[in-house]
Amino acid sequence: MNRKTLELWVxxxxxxxxxxxxxxxxxxxxxxxxxxxxxxVVKARFDNVGGLKAKSxxxxxxxxxxxxxxxxxxxxxxxxxxxxAIDGRYQKIPADSSASILTSGLLGEQYVGFEPGGDExxxxxxxxxxxxxxxxxxxxxxxxxxxxxxxxxxxxxx
Amino acid sequence: xxxxxxxxxxxxxxxxxxxRAGLFLAExxxxxxxxVRRFPLVMQQVYAVGVLTLLIILVSGLFVGxxxxxxxxxxxxxxxxxxxxxxxxxxxxxxxxxxxxxALLFAGRAGSALTAEIGLMKATEQIAGMEMMxxxxxxxxxxxRLVAGIIAMPLLAALFSAIGVLGGHLVGVGLLGVDAGxxxxxxxxxxxxxxxxxxxVLKSLVFGVxxxxxxxxxxxxxxxxxxxxATATNHTVVYSSLAVLAIDFIMTSLLxxxx
Numbered sequence: 001m002n003r004k005t006l007e008l009w010v011x012x013x014x015x016x017x018x019x020x021x022x023x024x025x026x027x028x029x030x031x032x033x034x035x036x037x038x039x040x041v042v043k044a045r046f047d048n049v050g051g052l053k054a055k056s057x058x059x060x061x062x063x064x065x066x067x068x069x070x071x072x073x074x075x076x077x078x079x080x081x082x083x084x085a086i087d088g089r090y091q092k093i094p095a096d097s098s099a100s101i102l103t104s105g106l107l108g109e110q111y112v113g114f115e116p117g118g119d120e121x122x123x124x125x126x127x128x129x130x131x132x133x134x135x136x137x138x139x140x141x142x143x144x145x146x147x148x149x150x151x152x153x154x155x156x157x158x
Numbered sequence: 159x160x161x162x163x164x165x166x167x168x169x170x171x172x173x174x175x176x177x178r179a180g181l182f183l184a185e186x187x188x189x190x191x192x193x194v195r196r197f198p199l200v201m202q203q204v205y206a207v208g209v210l211t212l213l214i215i216l217v218s219g220l221f222v223g224x225x226x227x228x229x230x231x232x233x234x235x236x237x238x239x240x241x242x243x244x245x246x247x248x249x250x251x252x253x254x255x256x257x258x259x260x261a262l263l264f265a266g267r268a269g270s271a272l273t274a275e276i277g278l279m280k281a282t283e284q285i286a287g288m289e290m291m292x293x294x295x296x297x298x299x300x301x302x303r304l305v306a307g308i309i310a311m312p313l314l315a316a317l318f319s320a321i322g323v324l325g326g327h328l329v330g331v332g333l334l335g336v337d338a339g340x341x342x343x344x345x346x347x348x349x350x351x352x353x354x355x356x357x358x359v360l361k362s363l364v365f366g367v368x369x370x371x372x373x374x375x376x377x378x379x380x381x382x383x384x385x386x387x388a389t390a391t392n393h394t395v396v397y398s399s400l401a402v403l404a405i406d407f408i409m410t411s412l413l414x415x416x417x
Contacts, residue, residue, distance in 0.1 A: 003198070010201050013209045017313025020320035021359065027342070028248045028323055029351040057347070108241075109347065 038088025039066065040125040044099045044112070049080045050135025051110045052101055058084045060114040065090045068112060084112060086123070094119040100133035110135060179375045182296075186374070189294065189301040196302070203306030207268040207370075211314060214267055215260060219318035222255055223247060223325025230326075231334050240334075244341035245348040247326030248319075252349060252358045256319035258406050261365035264311060265398035269373035272303055273394040276377025277387035285378075300374050307370025308363065315362035357413045361406065368405060369398045 049071060058066040066086035074081050086093070096117030103110050117131075193200055230246040276299065279285050285295045323345075330336040349355065373394045380390035 006205050007201060009209045010204045013204065013212060013310075014313060016212075017316055020313070020316035021355075023320050024252060024316060024323075024355050025351055028252065028320075028345055029349045029355045030346050055350070 039085035040088060040123075041069065042084050042086060042123050042125075042127050042129060044082050044084070044129040044132050045074065045077070045079045046082060046101060046132050046134045047079060048134040048137060049082060050101055050137060052082065052112070052135065056109065057111045058086065058114065059111055060090070060093070060116070065114070082112065091122060093123045095121040095123050095127065096131065097123065097129060098131035098133065099129045101135035103136070175379070178379065179371070182375050182378065183371055185296055186300050186304050189297040190305055192297050193301055193305060199298070199302040200305050200309075203302045204309055207264075207272070207303070207306050208310030208314065211264060211267045211310070212317070214263055215314045215318050216321050218259065218263060219256075219321040220325040222259060222318075223251065223322030224329045226250060226255075226322070227326040227329030227334070231330060231336065240336050241340035242344050243330045243336050244323075244326070244345035247330070248323050248345045248349050249354060251319040251322040251326075252354050254406070254410075256322065257315045257358050257361040257365055258402060260315040260318045260362060261311065261369055261402040262399055264307075264314065264365075265369050265373070265395055265402070268307070268310075269369050269394045269398050270391045272307075272370070272373040273377040273380070273391045274387060276300070276303075276374060277380035277382075277390050280378065280380060281382040281384065281387055283382075300378060303374050304367075304370050307373070308366040311366025311369070312359050312362045315358065315365075319358065360413075361409055364405060364409065365402050368401050372398045372401065
């Protein structure tokens with residue numbers, strides 16, 4: 001085999017391999033979506049974060065506006081403190097917006113959803129969201145449902 | 159008494175061989191410095207171990223991805239979670255099957271060829287001839303092959319994973335009717351670049367070193383007869399496969415921080 005053909009094949013092979021790594025990074029992995037640009041940080045306290053993890057998405061109106069950067073436990077108030085990095089493009093989020101932990105689909109991953117408030121002031125770096133709603137814990141819901149059923153059956157029989 | 163002495167002898171000779179292999183690797187690594195001027199040698203070997211292995215990697219990757227799609231769908235559909243099929247296929251390929259299966263195929267296709275080639279060079283006294291002409295065979299023959307193996311393995315593993323994901327997409331979305339949007343979006347939200355993809359690349363890099371090292375050492379250390387070369391080739395495939403699987407377990411347990 002002459003030198004030119006060999007170099008061509010090796011070049012093709014290396015290019016294809018690098019292309020495959022790039023495809024894995026951008027199409028399969030989260031490299032394209034993971035970066036939150038010029039992020040500012042806001043905090044929120046939750047009674048229960050459920051299955052929320054670092055890097056879970058933060059959304060508003062269903063659009064991803066940031067990600068959870070850390071979850072810690074406040075030993076004084078027995079609450080979870082969730083730190084979120086919000087993309088710098090979204091500066092005009094009302095300061096009294098509420099955050100709730102939601103689930104995508106029935107058993108999908110959990111994420112933080114923002115509901116806009118009516119405040120004239122906007123969220124700044126280091127602010128804390130006051131109104132929060134915890135994650136729904138499936139076992140608790142089933143428990144409540146069963147208790148509800150158990151207490152209503154005798155009245156039906158009367 | 160004899161049996162115990164035998165055991166000792168086997169253990170000592172295995173240890174001695176391991177030591178020789180280690181020294182050989184160090185010598186080869188030192189020999190790679192001169193390759194900057196002899197880059198065409200590396201290129202030739204990348205062709206031999208990379209380009210010629212491409213076909214088997216691509217075909218296997220496609221079929222492994224398609225089988226993962228079928229099997230995963232059948233299990234996930236019971237829980238109504240068939241939308242996670244993309245995530246399942248991508249994670250299993252990127253983290254495990256891509257690097258490991260590529261390394262096993264590499265050992266069978268390229269490693270055995272390397273051993274046979276070097277072993278025959280030794281048997282036909284080409285290596286002794288080089289030494290006579292004051293050409294260092296480690297620098298001229300072994301080092302380019304080692305470097306080529308280390309370059310080729312991560313690229314092959316990435317191609318395997320990429321074509322496997324496409325195979326999973328083909329079966330999952332094309333054949334079984336999983337929603338294409340859910341397939342890709344669940345995959346993207348679940349596969350982390352650093353933790354999953356880079357750990358896979360790191361694994362394949364280590365496998366590249368180990369597989370090629372075993373192959374060139376077995377060839378260089380072979381008994382210079384046709385029977386010796388046959389045994390060495392056999393050893394290359396067996397030892398490489400065992401080493402890859404054992405190292406895979408160790409690396410996975412070190413890399414998986416979140417258990």
